[in-house]
Amino acid sequence: MKLLRELLFPAVAVLSAFLVGGVFVLAIGDSPIETYRLLIGSALWWPDGIGYTLFLATPLIFTGLAVAVAFQAGLLNIGAEGQLYVAAFAAAWVGITLAAWPPVVLIPLCMLAAIAAGASWAAIPGVLKARFGSHEVINTIMMNFIAVALVSYFTQYHYRTPGDPIMETAPIGANAHIPRLGRFITGFPERIPVNVAFLLALAACAFVYVLLWHTRWGYELRATGSNPSAAEYGGISIRKQIVVAMAISGGLAGCVGINEVMGYRHLYYDGFSDNYGFTGIAVALLGRNHPVGVLCAAFLFAILSRGGIPVDAFTQHVTKDIVQILQATIILFVAAEGFFRGAFKKFGWSR
Amino acid sequence: MRDLFTAQLVWSTIRLSTPLILAGLGGLFSERSGVINIALEGMMLAGAFTAASVTYAAGNPWLGLLAGAAAGLAIAGIHAVACIRYKANQVVTGTAINILMIGVPGFLSGALFLSSGSTPQIAKEHLLPWTPIVMAFAAVPISWYTLYRTPFGLRLRSVGENPEAADAAGVNVAKVRYSGVLLSGILAGIGGAYLSIGQSSLFTRNMTSGRGFIALAALIFGKWRPVQTMLACLFFGFTEAVTIQMQGVVKLPSGEDIPVQFIQMVPYVLTIIVLAGFIGHSRPPSALGRAYEKER
Numbered sequence: 001m002k003l004l005r006e007l008l009f010p011a012v013a014v015l016s017a018f019l020v021g022g023v024f025v026l027a028i029g030d031s032p033i034e035t036y037r038l039l040i041g042s043a044l045w046w047p048d049g050i051g052y053t054l055f056l057a058t059p060l061i062f063t064g065l066a067v068a069v070a071f072q073a074g075l076l077n078i079g080a081e082g083q084l085y086v087a088a089f090a091a092a093w094v095g096i097t098l099a100a101w102p103p104v105v106l107i108p109l110c111m112l113a114a115i116a117a118g119a120s121w122a123a124i125p126g127v128l129k130a131r132f133g134s135h136e137v138i139n140t141i142m143m144n145f146i147a148v149a150l151v152s153y154f155t156q157y158h159y160r161t162p163g164d165p166i167m168e169t170a171p172i173g174a175n176a177h178i179p180r181l182g183r184f185i186t187g188f189p190e191r192i193p194v195n196v197a198f199l200l201a202l203a204a205c206a207f208v209y210v211l212l213w214h215t216r217w218g219y220e221l222r223a224t225g226s227n228p229s230a231a232e233y234g235g236i237s238i239r240k241q242i243v244v245a246m247a248i249s250g251g252l253a254g255c256v257g258i259n260e261v262m263g264y265r266h267l268y269y270d271g272f273s274d275n276y277g278f279t280g281i282a283v284a285l286l287g288r289n290h291p292v293g294v295l296c297a298a299f300l301f302a303i304l305s306r307g308g309i310p311v312d313a314f315t316q317h318v319t320k321d322i323v324q325i326l327q328a329t330i331i332l333f334v335a336a337e338g339f340f341r342g343a344f345k346k347f348g349w350s351r
Numbered sequence: 352m353r354d355l356f357t358a359q360l361v362w363s364t365i366r367l368s369t370p371l372i373l374a375g376l377g378g379l380f381s382e383r384s385g386v387i388n389i390a391l392e393g394m395m396l397a398g399a400f401t402a403a404s405v406t407y408a409a410g411n412p413w414l415g416l417l418a419g420a421a422a423g424l425a426i427a428g429i430h431a432v433a434c435i436r437y438k439a440n441q442v443v444t445g446t447a448i449n450i451l452m453i454g455v456p457g458f459l460s461g462a463l464f465l466s467s468g469s470t471p472q473i474a475k476e477h478l479l480p481w482t483p484i485v486m487a488f489a490a491v492p493i494s495w496y497t498l499y500r501t502p503f504g505l506r507l508r509s510v511g512e513n514p515e516a517a518d519a520a521g522v523n524v525a526k527v528r529y530s531g532v533l534l535s536g537i538l539a540g541i542g543g544a545y546l547s548i549g550q551s552s553l554f555t556r557n558m559t560s561g562r563g564f565i566a567l568a569a570l571i572f573g574k575w576r577p578v579q580t581m582l583a584c585l586f587f588g589f590t591e592a593v594t595i596q597m598q599g600v601v602k603l604p605s606g607e608d609i610p611v612q613f614i615q616m617v618p619y620v621l622t623i624i625v626l627a628g629f630i631g632h633s634r635p636p637s638a639l640g641r642a643y644e645k646e647r
Contacts, residue, residue: 028462076442078389134626137442138571141389141564142619153612275453281446319461324454331447332429336437 010286010293012340013333014300021326028317035318039307049306051181051192055264057302058194059084059256059273061201063280064287064294065208066253071289072212073245074225079125079140080253081277082147083118087254089151090117091176091261092169092268096159099173106175111258118254119247121147126246130239136246144277155270167270178262195263197255204252205291211248221245253277274305282331301327360592365484366550368581368588370395370559372487373542374566375573375580376494377423377535382575383498384531385511389445390430391539392563393452397422398543400456403470403554404463412479416544423540424533426452431532435525449563457556468556470547478552483545490538494577507531539563568622587618 022032043053063080070077091114098106125139152167159169178197182190212218223231224241232238260272279301286300287293304327308320333339374391381388401422406415430448433439457468464471498504509517510527518524546562547554565587573580594614 024458028459076440078442078446128623128627132627134623134628137387137389138567138626139623142568142623145561145564145619146616149612149616153610156612157610275450278446278450281443282450285443317462319457319467321454321457321461321467324450325458328447328451328454331443331450332433332439335439335443335447336433337439339437 006288009337009340010288010297010334013286013337014330016333016340017326017329020329021322024325025318025322030315030318035311035315035322038310038314039322040303041307042310043303043306046310048189048192051188051194053299053302053306054198055192055194055302056305057298058198058201058259059276060279060283060298060301061295062204062252062255062259063276064283064298065204065291066249067280067284068287068289068291068294069208069212069221069252070245070249071284072225073221073241074228075126075129075242075245075249076137077122077140077246077249077253078137078281079122079143079277080249080280081273081275082140082144083121083250083253084256084273084277085147085151086121087114087118087250088257088260088272089154089169089268090114090254091257092172093159095172095176095261095266096170099175101173101175103175106173107178107262110172110176110262111255114254114257114261115251116254118257119251122250122253123243123247126243129246130242136242148271151268152270155268159268169268171267172261176262177266178258180263193264195259197259197263200255200258202295204255205295208252209291253280279327282327282334285331285334360589360596363592363595364585364589366588367591368584369484369487369549370542370545370562371566371569371584371588372581373483373490373545374539374563375569375584376490376577377538377542378567378570379494379498379535379575379577379580380507380531380538381427381535382570383511384507384528385514386431386434386528386532387441387445388430388532388535389442389564389567390426390448391535391566392559392561393445393448393450394423394426394536394539395543395546395559395563396452396456396557397426398540399547399558400459400470400543400554401540402544403473403547404459406477406548407471407473407553410474410477412473412477412548415548416479416482416541419544419548420537420540423536423538423543425536427533427536427539430536431529434532435528453557456554460554470554473548473552475552477548479545479549481549483541483549486541487545488581491577491581498577503527503530539566542566565618568618572618572622572625590614590617 018036025032025035043049063084066080067077091110094110094113095106098109121143125136125143128134128139129136155167155169160167161170178195180190180193180195181198182188182192212222220231220236221241223234223236224238228238256276261268265272283294283297283301287295287297304323308323311318311322312320374395377394378388378391398419402415402419405418406412409415426448430444433444434441460470461467498508506517506522506527507530510522510524514524543559546558566584569583569587570580572583594611597609597611
């Protein structure tokens with residue numbers, strides 16, 4: 001019953017968002033049913049659809065977990081976007097510089113570089129909050145812009161192949177590539193870019209679950225989030241918790257770089273992120289800051305972004321912008337859940 | 352190098368600061384009432400798209416400007432209802448509005464103008480290159496006066512500093528906060544309108560490109576006060592003007608371009624430094640608010 005109630009609000013929020021999106025579609029003279037049939041059908045039942053959906057879910061699982069871990073500690077990490085940029089570049093940098101090293105060493109090293117870069121970038125606002133009390137929301141927003149500018153500078157001036165008009169680095173060494181899942185599963189075409197990073201994302205969900213709910217440290221982190229003064233009184237160092245929580249959050253966001261650079265493009269492409277960091281906020285919120293919820297929510301948002309492409313192509317007027325409208329409406333409804341709580345109470349469905 | 356510091360640079364600084372000042376003052380009214388507004392970016396985009404569409408369709412920029420302000424107001428209405436009525440997390444709601452406003456202009460322009468993300472070109476005689484600049488610089492003293500010399504300003508600040516005390520004194524906290532957030536939507540909407548029907552002659556996808564966040568940075572850098580916020584906006588506008596003027600003109604001794612990325616970072620780095628208290632601590636001026644209350 002408790003689980004049912006947990007599921008009720010997110011489900012109602014998603015359905016309401018689809019209703020609002022339907023009104024938008026109707027308003028410009030297209031059919032909502034046809035639009036949603038294309039959107040969901042292409043992501044789930046079309047050939048290759050599910051593979052691409054899993055590929056698109058991978059970064060969202062990482063950023064969703066990142067936001068969720070910070071949130072459990074009472075912090076709002078708006079900076080996953082910047083953290084994943086820095087991390088992706090770090091992975092590419094190691095992959096280019098140490099290209100000749102054997103895969104056994106190079107692959108873990110590239111992964112570590114991404115995680116460490118994301119963690120350090122997130123730790124800065126953590127330290128600033130712990131040491132000076134400056135708000136992590138503002139600092140993570142500012143760090144996003146600094147990250148984008150910094151990485152774009154290195155790409156443009158130091159790591160671009162001379163003569164390449166595109167803002168991208170030289171390719172990483174083949175020893176740093178991680179395989180696509182198609183290589184292991186028969187009948188699963190290798191052209192689909194979903195790769196080992198997806199398995200890593202599933203492992204990250206398990207890691208976060210065990211860490212937060214089955215270790216002493218996770219208990220302290222959640223205590224910091226739910227009642228900081230009581231936690232402090234109980235002998236927990238709030239300042240330390242803030243910095244460590246931000247670092248773990250940033251490390252998780254940094255794993256997006258593993259999927260992007262080592263598993264997919266095999267180079268750093270400037271501006272690659274499709275708002276993964278910000279969508280991660282929606283994923284965490286819809287997933288109730290729990291790893292299982294994050295997994296489901298990431299899958300839903302991946303369906304939306306996969307389905308946006310055929311909607312763009314095969315409807316009269318609807319563009320893939322409908323995806324952003326649906327995402328934003330879902331966040332608004334989940335955030336303002338009092339809206340539904342009031343209505344439910346009126347009908348006697350909820351306490 | 353000397354050629355850089357010309358009348359053109361001053362003019363360009365004023366033009367580039369205008370949308371920042373309007374949005375920054377908008378953020379001021381919202382945040383002084385106690386509602387975090389990271390949705391300035393989305394409100395500007397709403398204003399920019401609506402102003403360009405209406406100006407194109409009606410052939411009248413005044414109508415366009417009004418529509419832009421109304422669009423900002425409408426988006427602010429969503430933020431206000433979610434944050435005040437339903438007590439949603441203000442940062443999360445702001446993020447949702449920013450995502451929404453990436454989508455809505457593209458969605459509507461696809462249907463209205465059969466183009467993904469931009470509006471048709473507006474004729475030159477239908478643009479408003481001056482009015483929003485005048486409005487922005489006039490809004491600074493008006494905001495100062497409103498904030499510090501009117502009963503509404505006092506209520507706004509008291510609600511932002513200590514809503515319990517304000518409530519006990521008979522102030523309708525929700526009403527004052529609604530006014531603050533809605534005002535911020537109008538100002539940010541006008542700031543966005545200036546981008547599409549003042550500075551340029553059409554709306555393009557994501558044309559604010561982070562200006563809402565720079566305005567937010569200026570607000571913090573300006574310590575949540577109108578005149579200081581304007582000065583911060585002028586400074587950030589100046590860095591942008593320098594970036595544009597330098598491109599291809601000024602070179603390093605080695606003959607290479609100076610990387611613009613480092614100048615682009617300046618507002619954000621400064622904001623972090625100021626917020627941490629390294630140069631002149633920036634905090635919401637709580638003491639100032641309370642002193643006013645006592646004097647009354």
